[in-house]
Amino acid sequence: MTLDCPAALPPRWAEWLLRTLLSAEDRDCISGDLLEEYRQAIVPALGRGADAWYIRQVARYVMWKTWIWAALVGGILITRYLFDTLAPVHYTPGVVAPRSAVMSYALIATFALGAAWRTWRSGDLRGGVLTAFVTAALGGALAAAGTIVCLAIWHDPATLQAAQDSGGLDEALWAVPLLLIPIGLITGTAGAIAGRAAHAIAAPLR
Amino acid sequence: MADVLGSFEQAVLIAVMRLQGEAYGRAILKEVQSRLDRDVAPGAVHATLNRLERKKLLASRLGAGTPVRAGRARRYYRLLPAGVRALNDARQAADNIWRGLTWPLVKTRSLA
Numbered sequence: 001m002t003l004d005c006p007a008a009l010p011p012r013w014a015e016w017l018l019r020t021l022l023s024a025e026d027r028d029c030i031s032g033d034l035l036e037e038y039r040q041a042i043v044p045a046l047g048r049g050a051d052a053w054y055i056r057q058v059a060r061y062v063m064w065k066t067w068i069w070a071a072l073v074g075g076i077l078i079t080r081y082l083f084d085t086l087a088p089v090h091y092t093p094g095v096v097a098p099r100s101a102v103m104s105y106a107l108i109a110t111f112a113l114g115a116a117w118r119t120w121r122s123g124d125l126r127g128g129v130l131t132a133f134v135t136a137a138l139g140g141a142l143a144a145a146g147t148i149v150c151l152a153i154w155h156d157p158a159t160l161q162a163a164q165d166s167g168g169l170d171e172a173l174w175a176v177p178l179l180l181i182p183i184g185l186i187t188g189t190a191g192a193i194a195g196r197a198a199h200a201i202a203a204p205l206r
Numbered sequence: 207m208a209d210v211l212g213s214f215e216q217a218v219l220i221a222v223m224r225l226q227g228e229a230y231g232r233a234i235l236k237e238v239q240s241r242l243d244r245d246v247a248p249g250a251v252h253a254t255l256n257r258l259e260r261k262k263l264l265a266s267r268l269g270a271g272t273p274v275r276a277g278r279a280r281r282y283y284r285l286l287p288a289g290v291r292a293l294n295d296a297r298q299a300a301d302n303i304w305r306g307l308t309w310p311l312v313k314t315r316s317l318a
C-alpha cells in the first residue's frame with residue numbers, strides 16, 4: 001500500500017506565487033521539492049490541513065526573497081520618523097525639505113532595485129512587481145511597528161509635538177504605510193521593466 | 207581556516223555527504239529532519255543549500271523529474287573539497303572546545 005497522494009494539488013494561487021518569485025534556475029527544483037513533500041508526506045499526515053502547511057511554506061519563501069528590501073523600506077521610514085521627532089525642522093508648506101527628498105528617492109530606489117533584481121533573476125516581470133508589492137506591505141508594517149516602539153521609548157510632550165508637526169501619528173502609523181503600496185507598485189513596475197530588459201539583453205551572453 | 211560553519215550548515219553538509227549521489231532537496235530535508243529529530247522547513251534547507259553553494263562548499267547539477275513532482279527537475283548536490291575542509295575544521299573546533307570535559311555535563315556546586 002502506498003500512502004502518498006500523487007494527484008493531490010496544493011492551492012494554485014500559492015504555487016503561482018512561489019514559482020513567480022523563484023529565480024529561473026530554482027523554479028522547478030524548489031517547487032518540485034515542495035510538491036513532492038506535500039504529496040508524499042504532508043497530505044497523508046495532515047489531510048485537509050496540508051494546504052495550510054503549503055501556504056506557510058510559500059510565505060517563508062516570500063519572506064526569504066523579500067525581507068532585505070522590506071527591512072530597507074522599514075528602516076528608511078523609521079529613520080525619517082526619528083529625525084523628525086528627535087531633530088525636528090520647520091516644514092514650509094509647498095517646499096520639499098531635503099530630508100523628505102532623500103527619503104522619497106531612497107524609497108523609490110529600493111522598490112525599483114528590488115523589483116529589477118527579482119525580474120533579472122526570474123526573467124518574469126510579474127516576479128518583480130510582486131516583490132515590490134510584498135516589499136511595500138511588509139515594509140509598511142515594519143515601519144508602523146517601529147514607530148510604535150519609538151513612541152514607547154520617546155513620548156515626552158516635545159517629541160509628540162514634533163511628531164504632530166511632521167504630519168502626525170496617523171500619517172506615520174497608517175497613511176504612509178498604505179501609501180507605500182501604490183508607490184511600490186508604480187516604481188516597482190518601472191524597475192521590473194528595466195530588469196526584464198537587462199535579462200533579455202544578457203540572455204545571449206549566458 | 208575556512209568560514210566557521212553554523213550547526214544547521216553542518217547538518218546540511220553532512221546530509222549531502224551521507225546521501226552521496228541521491229542528495230537532492232527533499233532527500234536532504236528528510237535526512238536533516240531525521241538527524242536533528244525535529245521538523246525543519248523546506249525553505250530553511252533550500253536557503254542553506256543556496257548559501258553553501260555560493261560559498262563554494264557545494265556544487266549542484268540538474269537531474270530528471272518524477273511524476274510525483276509533476277516532472278520538475280531535481281537539483282542534486284555534492285560536497286566540494288572546500289566543504290570537506292570546512293566540516294573537518296568545524297569538528298576540530300568543537301573537539302577543542304570540549305577537550306577535558308566529560309559529556310554529558312553534570313551541574314556542580316561551582317557551576318551553579
